[in-house]
Amino acid sequence: MLQSKIDAPGSSFPIASSREAMDALVGIVRRQMPVFIITIGCIGLLALAYLLTTPSKYAASGLMLIDTRKVQLVQQQQQVVGDAPMDASSVQTQIEVLKSENISLAVIKKLKLDEDPEFIGTGGGLLTGVRSLFSQFLPPPAEPSQYRLQRNALRYFEQNRLIARVGLTYVMELRFTSTDPEKSARIANAIADAYSVDQLEAKFQATRNASVWLQERIQTLRSQVATAEKAVVDFKAQNNLVSSNGRLVNDQQLSEINTQLVTAQAASAEAKARFDRIQEVLANPLAEGIVNDAQRNEVIVKLRQQFNELQSRESIWAQRYGRDHLAAINLRNQMQEIRRNISEEYQKIAQGYRSDYEIAASREAALRASLATVIGETQSTSQSQIQLRELESNAQTYRTLYDNFLQRYMESVQQQSFPITEARLISPAAVPLVKSEPRTLIVLVIAGAFGVIASFGIAFLREFSDSAFRTTAQVEETLKATCLGILPALSLKAAKRSGPAPKPDQRLISVADSINSYVVDAPFSPFTETLRSLKVNVDLAPHRQSNSVLGFTSTLPGEGKSTISSNFAELVAHGGARCILIDADLRNPTLTRSLGPHAKKGLVELVAGTAKLEEVLLRDDRTGLFFLPTGDTRRIVHTAEFLGSEGMHAVVQDLRQMYDYVIMDLSPIAPVVDARMTTRFMDSYIFIVEWGKTKADVLEHAIANAPEVYDKILGVVLNKADMRKLGRYERGRSDYYMQKYYGRYGYLTNDRA
Incomplete structure (x- = not known):
């Protein structure tokens, strides 16, 4: 029967916290x-x-500035085509020029790199050494052509050259890597020199071509300018057009009158606005800040102050004695007199504004009359002026083109005699002292x-x-059954001989190999303590009867079920309980070979009725444990039917009445079906799983094929655990833990389990 149903997570190593995650990671590293x-x-x-086989390479770097600023001589000249400040795309273009084959081939030819073994692929190296070993068995290679040598050198040159922009500046880094440090510096500097020479040649050729074309163009423009200027002079003479300072007299008069008329119109509008405003103010002379001249008039300012004082006093008298009081009436009469005086002052200001407005209007009318006269005179020569302006415009255009082309021609001639380039090496490449590769x-x-x-x-x-079982969590997750304990692997040193083998006529258990009774020899070992915990679980099982029939089985042979069942029976008997151990593994009676090799009869004869119980039982005189060997199994062909027979059932029922514990060592469930036939009389099973060996898929398949056994599983025991490695999987279960804490009670022996 199942003891627990654990809903474990999908992983075999559930991690619930960062501490557990760290422990799991450390455990993986240790394992x-x-x-x-x-x-x-x-x-x-x-x-x-x-590192030992790769040849050392040295990288030499130089810095080259592509400077758009010219020397002082050139700055005084007007910029020609190509002298505009460079942008990011122009800088990138110069980088591509530096990477071009023209620059690379120029460096290769100058330094004769097409004859250098490093560049043409005949230098040292692992591939060359291997090739030389087989050269005597291969036909001699054909002599490469000069073109092939040059292309090989170019390919190697481009692979080891690096040209990059430094940040967002106009500075370029020129780097070359070579096995010779001096050669790398020489090549890096040669790249800058080749670029400068290429730029100078390109500019010289462009300037030369431009000079030839400009010279031809200047001759054409010179004749066109002379023709256009002569046409202007002839037209003026034919139409009697008089000019002063390059302009016609009528045009100058018209421009001046227009300017004066605009000024007069502005003055007239301003005077009229002041006059209109004073007319509005006359309706309310006491308004504040409405006419600037009124605010500057001392008489009006004083009258306003007197009016405000009288108004304040009148308000006070009217509140105290009423508006009909004689004093209030007198104050209002005085206020009316002051208002009349203010109005008279405003009338004087209005008369001045009227005079200014009339004068401005008269001047504006006179200018309009003069403008009409000049316009009439100008209309008579308007058609001639239009033709004159067209001729002057053509002459000026030709003159401008002629001057520009003449200036550019002079600049191109100067540049041919004084060529410059924007690029200069600001930091030449030095010989590197430390290898780069x-x-x-x-x-x-x-x-x-x-x-x-x-x-x-x-x-x-x-x-x-790794699908093997190593932790209790894995067992509980896979089988949904409680893991009752983890037993350490018993070393050969633990199987100490405790006495001589019994004689054939004695009904005693053999103690020649005491690994089956290790709990007696080491009662305070961790192995024994775990079996004690197993016994507690058996005794506290919810459906346990007073006399229990307990079976030990496993998935595959060799997982230690026989050793555990024998030691568990010895522990129970040593505690004073009546216990019998039955070797029910008829296919492979391991316990019979170990505990009763001298036995002639056993379980087979007892079930068959050919022998009595006292004739087949063996006894351990140290613990009082009774052992029932298998007997002669050679005649048993169908072992499963034998274990499920009525005779077997009757024998187990009789033993249940006689003993407190009936412990049976059964066959594994994966290779044979014998254990499944014992469910009829078995109370519960203890399932043995070998630590680190039993695979999860094998166990799951075996359990799925034996549901009767699975339903009565009391729990699972992990056997043969390496306690040193166990601590890497489960904290608190290592040999260190057992010795440190269990040893405080003074019972821990020197035997390691």
């Missing part, structure tokens, strides 16, 4: 430490082999990082591909 050492070591050796530290760091990553990958692959 897979050989993988880490081997993987990191192999990658480290490959990195060292790479291979970078030992970076290679080692990358190898170490890759080794760690690969180690973790392999470790995690091994971890998650």
Whole structure:
């Protein structure tokens, strides 16, 4: 029967907190430490082999400025085509020019790199060495042509050259990598020189071509200018057009009168606005800040002040004695007199505004009459003026073109005699003192990082591909049954001989191999303590009867079920209970070979009725345990039917009445079906799983084929655990834990389990 149904998560290693995650990660590292050492070591050796076999290379770098500013002589000249400030795309264009084959081939020819073994592929190296070993067995290669040598040198040159812009500046970094440090610096500087020469040649050729074309164009423009200017002079003479300072007299008069008329119109409008405003003010002379002249008039200002004082006093008298009081009436009469005086002052100001407006209007009318006269005179010569302006415009256009082309021609002539380039080497490449390739530290760091990553990958692959049972959580998740304990693996040193083998006529258990009675020899060991915990679980089982029939089984042979069943029976008997151990594994009677090799009869004869119980039982005189061997199984062909027979059932029922515990060592459930036939009389099963060996898929398949056994499973025991490794999977279950805490009671023996 099942003891618990645990809804475990899908993972075999559930992690609920960061602390558990860290513990799991540390556990993986500790468990897979050989993988880490081997993987990191192999990658480290490959990195060292790479460092030892790769030839050292040296990178020389120089800085070249593409400066758009000219020297002072050139700054005084007008910019010609191509001298505009450079933008980002122009700088990128110059980078591509530096990378062009023209520059590269110029450097190769100058330094004769097509004859250098490093560049044409005949230098040292691993591939060349291997090729030389087989050269005697191969036909001699054909002599490469000069073109092929040059292309090979160009390919190697471009692979080891680096040209890049420094940030957002106009500075370019020229870098070249070579096995010879001096050669790398020489080539880097040669790239800058080749670029400067290429730019100078390109500018010289462009200027030369432009000069030839400009000279031809200037001759044409010179004749066109002379013709256009002569046409202007002839037209003026024919139409009697008099000009002053380049303009006709009528045009000058018309412009001046227009200017004066605009000024007169503005003055007239301003005077009329002031006059209109004073007329509005006369309706309310006491309004505040409405006419600037009124605000500057001292008489009006004083009268306003007197009016405000009288108004204030009148308000006070009217509130105290009423508006009909004589004093209030007198005050209002005085206020009326002051208002009349203010109005008279405003009338004087209005008369001045009227006079100004009449004068401005008269001047405007006179200017309009003069303008009409001049316009009449100008209309008579308007058609002639239009033709004159067209002729002057053509002459001016030709003159401007002629002057511009003449200036550019002079500049091109000067540039031919004084060529300059925007590029200059601001930091020549120096001979490097330290190799740039291979970078030992970076290679080692990358190898170490890759080794760690690969180690973790392999470790995690091994971890998650490991389906063997190693923790109680895995057992409970797979079987949905309680894990009753984890038993340590017993070493051969634990199987101490405790006495001589019994004689054939004695009804005693053999103690030649005491691994089956280890609990008696080491009563205070962790192994024995775990079996005590198992007994407590058996005694506290919810449906346990007073006399229990308990079966021990496993998935596959060799998982230790016989050893555990024997030791459990010895522990129970040593505690004073009446206990009998039955070897019911008729296919492979391991307990019979160990505890009763001298027995002639056993369970087979007892069930068949050919022997009595007292004739087949063996006894351990140290613990009082009774053992029932299998007997002669050679005649039993159908062992499953034998275990499920009525005779077997009757024998078990009789033993249940005689003993407190009936413990049966059964066959494993995966290879044979014998254990399934015992469910008829079995109270519960203890399922044995070998730690680190039993696969989850095998166990699940076996359990699925034996549902009768599964329904009566009391619990699972993990056997043969490596207690040193167990602590890496489950905290608190390691050998260190057992010795540190269990040993405080003074009972821990020197035997390790």
